[in-house]
Amino acid sequence: EDQVTQSPEALRLQEGESSSLNCSYTVSGLRGLFWYRQDPGKGPEFLFTLYSAGEEKEKERLKATLTKKESFLHITAPKPEDSATYLCAVSRANNLFFGTGTRLTVIP
């Protein structure tokens, strides 16, 4: 059975304190792993797509990496505006299957 597990469930960081979010997956025939950012009461915003182990993508303070079993979202020197829920998802039957997310709070 396909599974996507994100950890930690919640993370509080001081502004400038770098950290990583984890997404572990068990999916047969992975066709892609996706990271989204979601602000409260809004729709998810697409961040990254990773297709193969070893692949890395960067955007501003965010960097996503992928291995055969998990993906990491590294946040370097975060700012308060990075506070959001970060969702990872895997493709399943040409659709998305989401993990439960990590709620990130960055304190000034």
Add this chain to the structure above:
Amino acid sequence: DTEVTQTPKHLVMGMTNKKSLKCEQHMGHRAMYWYKQKAKKPPELMFVYSYEKLSINESVPSRFSPECPNSSLLNLHLHALQPEDSALYLCASSHESRGYEQYFGPGTRLTVT
């Protein structure tokens, strides 16, 4: 700015009401989706339309009725809802052969009283 728009932003309805949620995308996509999201939970897929035809229905109760009038419009008709149906309803679209790269609208916050 999102190219997937949803109306209304907020909706309060009684259990006997009939209402509709609307979604429009301007990205030229031929696949559109409805998701339901409860507080602190991930989005859950409800329906998928591909080329205006319903292709996936994830065992959603019949009080939710989707409609896709054309490739850029998607409606969700609501009737006789229950309080537990209160949630954020999200619309998304994608290229028809790349259903995993989805672009979401801002959602409609639905409250059933």
